[in-house]
Amino acid sequence: MLSVRDLGVAFGSVQPLSGVSFTVSPGETLGIVGESGSGKSLTAMSVMGLLPLIGGRITGGTVEFDGADVTKLPERAYRKLRGGKIGLITQNPMTSLDPLQKIGPQVDDVAKLHMGMTGAEARARTVEILGTLRIPEPALICDRYPHQMSGGMKQRIVIAMALAADPDVLIADEPTTALDVTVQAQIIRLLDDLVKERNLALVLITHDMSVVAQTCDKIVVMYAGRAVEHGPVEAIFDRPRHPYTQALIACIPRGLDDATRLTGIEGTVPTVLNYPKGCPFHPRCPRAEAICAVEPPEFSVEGDSAAACHFAEVAHVQPA
Amino acid sequence: MSNLLEVRDLSKRFTSAGGPFRKARSMHAVNGVTFDLPKGRVIGVVGESGCGKSTLARLILRLIEPSGGGVNFDGDDLLAKTPGQMRKLRARMQMVFQDPYSAIDPRYTLTRAVAEPFEVQGVTPAKPMAEEVADLLEMVGLNPGLATSYPHQISGGQKQRVGIARALALRPSLLVLDEPTASLDVSVQAQIIGLLEDLRAELGLTYLFISHDLSLVKYFCDEILVMYLGRVVEALPDTSAPARHPYTRTLMESTFEPDPKKRRLIAPLEGEVPSPFDLPPGCAFADRCPKASALCRSETPELSADNGHAVACHHPI
Numbered sequence: 269m270l271s272v273r274d275l276g277v278a279f280g281s282v283q284p285l286s287g288v289s290f291t292v293s294p295g296e297t298l299g300i301v302g303e304s305g306s307g308k309s310l311t312a313m314s315v316m317g318l319l320p321l322i323g324g325r326i327t328g329g330t331v332e333f334d335g336a337d338v339t340k341l342p343e344r345a346y347r348k349l350r351g352g353k354i355g356l357i358t359q360n361p362m363t364s365l366d367p368l369q370k371i372g373p374q375v376d377d378v379a380k381l382h383m384g385m386t387g388a389e390a391r392a393r394t395v396e397i398l399g400t401l402r403i404p405e406p407a408l409i410c411d412r413y414p415h416q417m418s419g420g421m422k423q424r425i426v427i428a429m430a431l432a433a434d435p436d437v438l439i440a441d442e443p444t445t446a447l448d449v450t451v452q453a454q455i456i457r458l459l460d461d462l463v464k465e466r467n468l469a470l471v472l473i474t475h476d477m478s479v480v481a482q483t484c485d486k487i488v489v490m491y492a493g494r495a496v497e498h499g500p501v502e503a504i505f506d507r508p509r510h511p512y513t514q515a516l517i518a519c520i521p522r523g524l525d526d527a528t529r530l531t532g533i534e535g536t537v538p539t540v541l542n543y544p545k546g547c548p549f550h551p552r553c554p555r556a557e558a559i560c561a562v563e564p565p566e567f568s569v570e571g572d573s574a575a576a577c578h579f580a581e582v583a584h585v586q587p588a
Numbered sequence: 589m590s591n592l593l594e595v596r597d598l599s600k601r602f603t604s605a606g607g608p609f610r611k612a613r614s615m616h617a618v619n620g621v622t623f624d625l626p627k628g629r630v631i632g633v634v635g636e637s638g639c640g641k642s643t644l645a646r647l648i649l650r651l652i653e654p655s656g657g658g659v660n661f662d663g664d665d666l667l668a669k670t671p672g673q674m675r676k677l678r679a680r681m682q683m684v685f686q687d688p689y690s691a692i693d694p695r696y697t698l699t700r701a702v703a704e705p706f707e708v709q710g711v712t713p714a715k716p717m718a719e720e721v722a723d724l725l726e727m728v729g730l731n732p733g734l735a736t737s738y739p740h741q742i743s744g745g746q747k748q749r750v751g752i753a754r755a756l757a758l759r760p761s762l763l764v765l766d767e768p769t770a771s772l773d774v775s776v777q778a779q780i781i782g783l784l785e786d787l788r789a790e791l792g793l794t795y796l797f798i799s800h801d802l803s804l805v806k807y808f809c810d811e812i813l814v815m816y817l818g819r820v821v822e823a824l825p826d827t828s829a830p831a832r833h834p835y836t837r838t839l840m841e842s843t844f845e846p847d848p849k850k851r852r853l854i855a856p857l858e859g860e861v862p863s864p865f866d867l868p869p870g871c872a873f874a875d876r877c878p879k880a881s882a883l884c885r886s887e888t889p890e891l892s893a894d895n896g897h898a899v900a901c902h903h904p905i
Binding site: 303304418420421448449450451452453454456457460475476477478479481482484501502505515516517518519520521522529530531532533534536537 | 636637743745773774775776777778779780781782785800801802803804806807808838839841842843844845846847848849850851852854857860861
C-alpha cells in the first residue's frame with residue numbers, strides 16, 4: 269500500500285534524512301520510533317508531500333503509494349492524495365483545529381473537498397464518523413468550538429478529519445503524547461479498532477516503546493535521520509540486535525518483576541549539522557570499536573528483521 | 589523511623605473572579621490530603637492532569653497558601669511561620685521543576701545559576717564559590733568545564749541536572765520533584781532517574797515525587813498516593829500492592845508494558861475527568877466507575893486504612 273524506499277531529504281546542503289525504507293500494508297500498523305531529533309516527523313512530512321512548506325526537498329529514493337511513485341507528483345495532484353488517500357493525525361490537537369470555526373464545518377470541509385459532497389451530505393457523514401469514534405451526541409458536538417472540548421475529545425475530532433475522506437493510509441505523528449494515560453489508552457484502542465474495521469494501513473510515529481509494544485505489527489527504529497533496525501515487533505523486542513534499540517528498550521521502567529536499573533543512554537542525539545561519520549550511534553554506543561567511527565554499517569538481515577550494526581550478529585548474545 | 593514531613597487535611601480552594609455575566613465559582617484543587625513522609629523514603633504522587641498533584645507540591649513548600657489543614661516539616665509547623673522564617677526553612681526543603689527550560693534564568697551562566705541559592709539565603713559556602721559550584725556540577729554528573737556556559741548552550745537533560753544542582757546547593761533534606769522528567773526524552777529520563785537514585789543513597793535524601801507516569805512511579809518510589817480531582821483516593825503502602833480503588837485499577841490498565849507479549853485488552857473507560865468546578869455530591873469518580881451505586885452518588889467515601897493500605901471507595905476491589 270505505502271512503500272518508502274531509501275528516502276533521502278535535504279535542506280540546502282544539509283542532509284537530515286537518508287536511507288529510510290519501510291512498507292505498510294492494509295490492516296497493518298507500523299511503528300516508527302526514536303528520540304526527538306531522529307527524523308521521525310520529517311519522514312511523515314516527506315510522505316505527505318509537505319517538505320516544500322518547510323524548505324526541504326527529497327533528494328533520493330521513492331515513496332510509492334499503490335504502486336506509483338508520488339515524489340515527482342505536482343502539487344495539484346498531491347492535494348488529492350493528501351487528506352484524501354492519506355490521512356494525517358498530528359501530535360497537538362490544540363493546533364490542528366481552527367479555534368474560530370465550529371467543529372462541524374471543519375470536518376465537513378474534508379468530505380466536500382475530497383469527495384465532492386454537498387453541505388448536507390458532508391454533515392451527515394461527519395455525524396456518522398463522529399459516532400463511530402464513540403463521541404457522544406455527535407450532532408450536538410458539531411455546533412461546539414474547539415475550546416469547549418477536552419484534549420482527548422479534540423484528538424478524536426482530528427482523527428475524524430483524517431478519516432472523513434475514507435483514506436487507505438493513516439499517518440499518526442505522536443497522536444497521544446499530549447494526552448493523559450487513560451485518554452491515551454482510549455485513543456490507542458480506537459486506532460487499533462479502526463485499523464481492523466476499515467482495513468487501514470497505519471503508520472504510528474512515537475518515542476514510546478511501550479505504545480509500540482502494545483499496538484504495532486512491525487517497527488522501524490530511527491537514529492540521526494537513518495533507520496537503524498527494522499522488523500516484526502516480537503522479533504525486535506525479543507532479540508534487539510542494534511545497541512540503540514537495546515538501549516531504548518532498557519530505558520522503559522517495567523513492572524515490579526523486573527528490578528533492573530534504568531540506565532539511560534549517555535550523551536544526546538547529534539544535531540543535523542554534526543552527524544558523526546561511520547555509524548551515527550558510535551559516540552554513544554557501549555560496544556563501539558574503531559571500525560564504527562569510519563565505516564557506515566550495512567544492514568545485517570536475520571529472518572524478517574535487519575539491523576545496521578557492524579556487530580549485529582553478536583549483539584544480542586550480550587546481556588541486555 | 590521518624591517522619592520528616594507530616595501533611596494533615598491539607599486543602600486549597602481556588603475561586604474564580606465573578607463578573608457582570610458570571611457568578612464567582614470555586615473549586616477544591618486539593619481536598620483534605622493527609623499523609624506522612626518518613627525520613628529517607630520516596631513517596632510518589634500519581635494522577636492525571638488537573639488532579640491537584642502540582643498544587644499539593646506547592647502547598648507543602650508553602651509556595652501558595654493553603655486554605656486549610658497543616659504541614660509539619662521536621663518538627664516545625666510551617667503554617668505558623670513568618671515569610672522570613674519560611675525562607676530560612678526552605679534551604680532544607682527544595683523543589684525541582686518540570687520544565688528546566690523556564691526554571692533557569694537564560695541570562696545566567698551555570699555558575700551564577702547554581703550559586704543563586706547561596707545569594708538568596710545569604711549563606712557563604714565553606715569552600716570558595718567556584719569550587720563549591722564545580723563540586724555541585726560534578727555531583728549531578730556535569731562537566732565543571734560547563735560552568736561558564738549559558739542555558740541555551742546545553743541540552744534539556746543537562747538543564748534538568750542544573751535544576752537538581754540548584755536544589756541540592758544548600759544541602760536540603762527534602763526534595764519535592766514535580767514531574768522532573770516529563771519534558772525529556774526517555775533515554776534522558778532514565779539518566780535523570782538514575783542520578784536521583786544515586787543522590788538519594790549518597791546524601792540520605794527524602795523525596796516527594798510527583799508524576800503522571802505510573803510505571804515510573806512504581807519503579808522509583810516506596811509508597812504511592814493516587815489522586816483524583818483533589819483527593820487522595822488510594823494510598824498504596826508498597827509498589828506491589830494490588831489496586832483496590834477502581835480508578836487506580838484503570839490507571840494500571842492504561843499503562844502499557846514494553847513487551848509485545850504482554851498486550852493489554854484496553855478496557856474502554858468511558859468519559860473524562862469532569863470539571864472540578866461545582867462537583868456533584870458523592871464520589872468524584874462515580875460517573876466513570878463500573879461499580880458505582882446510589883450510595884456513591886450521595887456520599888463521599890472517606891479514606892480508610894486496612895493494614896496500612898488506605899482506599900477511599902464504598903466498593904473497593
